[in-house]
Amino acid sequence: MLRLKFEEVQNTLEKVLYTRNCPPEHARKVSYEMARNSLEGTYTHGVNRFPRLIWNIDEGIVNVEAKPVLVNRFGALANYDGKLGLGITNAWFCMEQAIAQAKEYGIGLVALRNTNHWMRAATYGYQACAQGMAAICFTNTIPNMPTWGAIDSRIGNNPLVMAFPREKGDVVVDMSMSQFSYGALELAQLEGRRMSIDAGYDEAGELTRDPSQVLKTRRILPTGYWKGAALSVVMDLLAGGLALGNTTAALGRLGGDEHGVSQVFIAINIHKIAPPEEVERIADEAVRDLLSSRPIRENGRIVYPGERSKEIRAENLKAGIPIDERIWATITSYL
């Protein structure tokens, strides 16, 4: 495992993007956010995912130059066409628009169609928090999970973000609608581990913690069983409907690697109706109460959502970002 400085990682990713004729503004942003994803512990959607982004650019699924184009706007509500641009810059742009609308109207919603993978969902929650706003965002995905009671995959494990700004540390939830990602199952299989809880169904149709069984059946478990399956469906309709874009069903028909997804960004200008110091006091008291929970294990630790990511960032800033040699070799081979 390498340990590389954030700046080195970002510079390298940026240089690779230039080999794909990426405009500087986009190359800087995408390299920054993907290096930051690894810096803050979301390795799956950071450096590890970068080679796949390059393949997606090379196969023409991702257009490095495209910018979102306004489709319709009414007051605090707008939808954009992402023109199959880079997922990160498209999503960032739309959250900025939602924030601008929230500055004017108190709340803003932007829906985005024909876009690409936004990588770490939490990014856009933190983006709003950095401007003192709360946020709700979600995206749809290709069909990769069976709905409740079904065998075949017709819904997506669509991630949901809810973010709350706090001076002592933003509280950000970034949860996908499958209990585990395929990536997590593959990693566990590689390491010969079982999952800590049920991860999906085996060939006999029973719940199992064995990742290789679930990888065989492709029947991953929705988060909260029937609940996450249902939430996935309604988020898909909201994203597809508001953006006039692809739903998971339509994404399935496109074929190839995932592209053309639909997303929703909501920014909430909380301090326009609630004094900042009062909000901070309310939130701080709630977080302190949460953290005073009695852990199950003797030296167990209770954290608030987002706390670990802040700590990993500090650790990786000091020690360098851990990066697999083979992945780094692949990335530098593009230069």
Added chain:
Amino acid sequence: MLRLKFEEVQNTLEKVLYTRNCPPEHARKVSYEMARNSLEGTYTHGVNRFPRLIWNIDEGIVNVEAKPVLVNRFGALANYDGKLGLGITNAWFCMEQAIAQAKEYGIGLVALRNTNHWMRAATYGYQACAQGMAAICFTNTIPNMPTWGAIDSRIGNNPLVMAFPREKGDVVVDMSMSQFSYGALELAQLEGRRMSIDAGYDEAGELTRDPSQVLKTRRILPTGYWKGAALSVVMDLLAGGLALGNTTAALGRLGGDEHGVSQVFIAINIHKIAPPEEVERIADEAVRDLLSSRPIRENGRIVYPGERSKEIRAENLKAGIPIDERIWATITSYL
């Protein structure tokens, strides 16, 4: 089990509310919605819950006359003080305000503090759908669930609603952040059933499907394990912060039966940026694809979120609402 007509149920509940000096407008609305909850299959928050509402009125937790009072407003964002009024009329009022704001600005958010149990969360999703709008709502609750990795209950099983309007049937998700409610566990214990999946922890600290074990430890399972626990925390901060109201921690300190909760209502005027017929086509195609999933069991059936409730309504309209004799005797004894 009795089978009573909707009108008889509503009229009886309404008459009981008059014995508690409830203003006619409030008595009509609360009796209508609680009868409707049972009509549409949410028995736990319909007639079955009515005696507890009466106790809450009698002990002074619920003020039958109170109406929400505006605290702050900025554009499409507002917060209200519910003055410990009836949960249903308070919540309905605030969703109406959110809808009014969404008519003007495309989206509207209303936060509500010092309110009481809104009964069936889905009610306010359907309320928005009936006016062609999508909705997101959530409420906090008293501490009734341990956070992930903890033994003691310091978070709430805060329900979340997401609703999407559709001519062929609204798609509405109403999910609490515990996999099962205490009510569901108690019912299973009474009937000598085990839960279909893990419901919480036993005294040895292992996951169990045995409801009596979980009722003993009070360690119910968050929806999606760590995921629902995290979502519960951020929804609590959003509700408490936006409404300048009680968080779950503060509700725990109030003591007594649950009162003074905080809620958030978001209405999204989707058709202002997306033509209705286009939205309907996109959603219809997605729902049809979902329903074409292959069921696990030979005569299994795949439904969209909200479909069963529509069917139960039709069944109960025909056969009458099933009501436990003892509960009905309690209710009529108030007259």
